[in-house]
Amino acid sequence: MRTKLNLRESDPKLYLPERAKILKIKDFTENEKFFELALLDRPKLGHVPGQFLQVSVLGIGEAPISISSAPAEHNRFDMCVRAIGDVTKKLHTLNVGDIVYIRGPFGNGFAEKTLSTMLGKHLLFIVGGLGYAPLRSLINKVVPERDKYKKISVLYGCRTSKDRMYAHELDELSKIGGNVELLETVDKADENWTGSCGVITTLIPKIDFNPNETIAMVVGPPIMYKFVLKALLEKNMPKENIYIDLERRMKCGVGKCGHCQMEGIYVCQEGPVFNYAEVEKNEELL
Amino acid sequence: MSAQTPEFVITKKDLLQGLDKALADYQVAALTKKDDRVLYDIIKSPTEVVFDYQPTVLSPKKFFFPQDETILEYTADGKISAKIEAKPTVLFGIRPCDLNGFKILHEAFADDHGDPNYLAKVEQTVVIGIDCEKICDKDAFCFKVGSQDATGGFDLMLYEIADGYAIEIATDKGSQFISKYLTTSKANGDEITSCQAKKAANFGQEKPFKNLAKLPELFEQNKHHAVWDQEGSRCLSCGSCIMVCPTCYCFDVGDEWQLNLKKGERVRKWDACMVTPFAAVGSGENFRHTATYRLHHRINRKFNFLMKKHNQAVCVGCGRCVRACLADISPKRIAEAIGADS
Amino acid sequence: MATKPKVAFFDFSCCEGCQLAAIDLTPEQLLDLLEVIDIVEFREAISEKSDSYDIAIVEGTITRDSDIPRLQKIRETAKILITLGACSTIAGINALKNFQTKAEYQQDVYPDDPTKYETTTARAVHEIVEVDAFIPGCPIDTDEFVRVVKNLVLGKKPDIPEYPVCVECKRNENVCVYEKGIQCLGPVTRAGCNARCPSNGGYCFGCRGIIPEPNLKSQQDIMQRYNLTFDQMQEKFKLFLERNKEVFPDGK
Structure with a gap:
């Protein structure tokens, strides 16, 4: 039997973005801004933690940006944007009330199936710099439901105290107590910083965890993964218990354009959240 | 391959007349001559068709997936719409390697997240293939990757017989095209079988890689084989191999305002995983920063990563990249180096 | 504005x-x-x-x-x-x-x-x-x-291509000028001209400068394979590229 060029279903809106209005903008650091947006044409985004959007500024282009808020039943969502390319720099010049265009949510995040395996476990978030933006979508989901988990530990490392994102939320997180703890470190301390100083891996020995009963979520700059993974494996953490969230050049978001393909894996489809055991042999990912 | 039974035969004269008739309703692209080049291009008259196949620089994928394509239009006051363009088109005389390429392109663009720009063109296109009786060129290696016969990607397939062609019908679209445009007569039924016997004799001992089915495994085991650096060190990262490839479909997307800043468009254009900036991200990190890594990636797409998805080698052996590569890099030679034939 | x-x-x-x-x-x-x-x-x-x-x-x-x-x-x-x-x-x-x-x-x-x-x-x-x-x-x-x-x-980047002229030349479906026995600097020259010279019967002189990370060794091997002597090859590079330290490390 011949394979025919039979017509598969076309998605006429595949590359057509929808409107979102900027509701709130806050300066986080010199280079990072917080945006709260509202969808104008749909009741809710319908994402799972860890997914991303393609955000357009018309005439400038499109860039992949993590969704920073927990799944919600309303039309609002958050992003944190580092001004680094044309689109993100332009986003920084926009004002409350301006319209941007989005496609998505895209990618594999922490879906219901993954989340259910976390129940009753110790959740260990290991976050570097801007990595807080994507993981906040999960942290802000699990912290209000903290009774469902054995413990929630957030380890957060930044270059300096000025680079801390969501500073007031971090302060609140540190005050919750009970089974929620926040440990922070900076690479370079200044006069305003009284906490730990050193790379993120220096926080790992400070946490008391049973590797078999713990699920780790690791997000940060590319260089961080190697060291954090090594530290966790030395603590006998099973590879299946480690999730990583990776940044690549996602252009189309739908597994076609090829930019984010690392060996056989399209990060925009199978990632950006990966179970470490499933991708440990992929040399381009790690 | 099991023998196909043709329903119809057509004389060459009737075929040309049919194409002429179709020109009233379709744009017809066929192998043709322009200056010093043989290429697939839009023809105005069937007399322009070149029947004696010579390898072209670009594959006919450009008709489904053009070099540049506007996918979105918008105005400064925020009106935004998808731009999806297609014209009724006949692609005539497409060869088995490129037909297999169409099949792969189709799975890539349409299996999930059906690409509207691509599918609109497929919907409006009638693909008429012509089987190859002999190996077209010294650089072609379709027979090594199981692509000398088309396994799909066409509506009608023509097999050369005395004074004309036997026609295999693959789709309703093909059958409607025959009844509307082609004057045919009934076939005996054994025409394709005899064409294939003749083809088998011409191809002689040129057989598929011994380990064709096992290529993904072999490539997986040979991530660090010396061949990558041997070939990669010569690579110019010029992207030629990708531009000419019938199964490469990576693209880039860019936005552009018109000079008056009142209207703008989003354009996708062919991109190439072999050029240096392809896998670089905003922060400056380049995840495939040497030509060796990039070559490894491209060849693995053909024989490993995507081969698993498409269940066939994603290199169709047309030989265009071999001809285009000034540094003399060949996917066939790389496959052989890691044991495809031993 | x-x-x-x-x-x-x-x-x-x-x-x-x-x-x-x-x-x-x-x-x-x-x-x-x-x-x-x-x-x-x-x-x-x-x-x-x-x-x-x-x-x-x-x-x-x-x-x-x-x-x-x-x-x-x-x-x-x-x-x-x-x-x-x-x-x-x-x-x-x-x-x-x-x-x-x-x-x-x-x-x-x-x-x-x-x-x-x-x-x-x-x-x-x-x-x-x-x-x-x-x-x-x-x-x-x-x-x-x-x-x-x-x-x-x-406020956008200028967006000058970082890939070589070959990309545009192939997109234009040109037969490679090397096949006609003419040497060309297209493989190492920055694109953006839409391969103007090779598309119009000429060859690339390298007027747009060299791409980042050029493989000059391979470019030279190719030119020699196509019968250019070292001196002839230097002449091709000299026209526009004297200031390029990768091409002329001993330049002024």
Whole structure:
């Protein structure tokens, strides 16, 4: 039997973005801004933690940006944007009330199936710099439901105290107590910083965890993964218990354009959240 | 391959007349001559068709997936719409390697997240293939990757017989095209079988890689084989191999305002995983920063990563990249180096 | 656009052909361009002079010591400095003289009075002052000029390709000029010209400069395989690339 060029279903809106209005903008650091947006044409985004959007500024282009808020039943969502390319720099010049265009949510995040395996476990978030933006979508989901988990530990490392994102939320997180703890470190301390100083891996020995009963979520700059993974494996953490969230050049978001393909894996489809055991042999990912 | 039974035969004269008739309703692209080049291009008259196949620089994928394509239009006051363009088109005389390429392109663009720009063109296109009786060129290696016969990607397939062609019908679209445009007569039924016997004799001992089915495994085991650096060190990262490839479909997307800043468009254009900036991200990190890594990636797409998805080698052996590569890099030679034939 | 940026054109040693190419626009395009920018100084088209401008577009090679303070003044005044064409971007064909000693080229050009005119090693603009965007080419590509200016006004990167001419040449479905027995610098030369020369019966001279991370070893192997001697090959590289340290590590 011949394979025919039979017509598969076309998605006429595949590359057509929808409107979102900027509701709130806050300066986080010199280079990072917080945006709260509202969808104008749909009741809710319908994402799972860890997914991303393609955000357009018309005439400038499109860039992949993590969704920073927990799944919600309303039309609002958050992003944190580092001004680094044309689109993100332009986003920084926009004002409350301006319209941007989005496609998505895209990618594999922490879906219901993954989340259910976390129940009753110790959740260990290991976050570097801007990595807080994507993981906040999960942290802000699990912290209000903290009774469902054995413990929630957030380890957060930044270059300096000025680079801390969501500073007031971090302060609140540190005050919750009970089974929620926040440990922070900076690479370079200044006069305003009284906490730990050193790379993120220096926080790992400070946490008391049973590797078999713990699920780790690791997000940060590319260089961080190697060291954090090594530290966790030395603590006998099973590879299946480690999730990583990776940044690549996602252009189309739908597994076609090829930019984010690392060996056989399209990060925009199978990632950006990966179970470490499933991708440990992929040399381009790690 | 099991023998196909043709329903119809057509004389060459009737075929040309049919194409002429179709020109009233379709744009017809066929192998043709322009200056010093043989290429697939839009023809105005069937007399322009070149029947004696010579390898072209670009594959006919450009008709489904053009070099540049506007996918979105918008105005400064925020009106935004998808731009999806297609014209009724006949692609005539497409060869088995490129037909297999169409099949792969189709799975890539349409299996999930059906690409509207691509599918609109497929919907409006009638693909008429012509089987190859002999190996077209010294650089072609379709027979090594199981692509000398088309396994799909066409509506009608023509097999050369005395004074004309036997026609295999693959789709309703093909059958409607025959009844509307082609004057045919009934076939005996054994025409394709005899064409294939003749083809088998011409191809002689040129057989598929011994380990064709096992290529993904072999490539997986040979991530660090010396061949990558041997070939990669010569690579110019010029992207030629990708531009000419019938199964490469990576693209880039860019936005552009018109000079008056009142209207703008989003354009996708062919991109190439072999050029240096392809896998670089905003922060400056380049995840495939040497030509060796990039070559490894491209060849693995053909024989490993995507081969698993498409269940066939994603290199169709047309030989265009071999001809285009000034540094003399060949996917066939790389496959052989890691044991495809031993 | 709240206020239009003021744009001034300046030229050093060159033929001023790139200034002409920059305004080789349809009347509509020219009017559109003037909607976006305000041209305050442009020797090839207007006679006004201005000391106040936001974007300086600099054409020509720096070939005299007295050019330097003038260029520095332009740099100090302008918020954005763009080079226009091969002469200012990579020193262009003016740098051919750098293959000779000063005495030799002075003697060659003005045999009767060799020291009459001031001259020194030819240099590109970025060797003297910081450059924000480069528009390469001999001459420039008008569409690319318009795009770069527009992008800078919009706050976008200039978007000059980092891949070589081969990409565009193949997209145009050209038969490779090497197949016709002609040597070409397309594989290592920066694209953006839409492969203008090889698409029109010529070959690539390298006027847009070399791509980042070129494989020059392989380019040289190829040229030798296609029967160029080392000297002939050097001649091909010399025309535009004297200032490129990867091509001529011992250059001035």
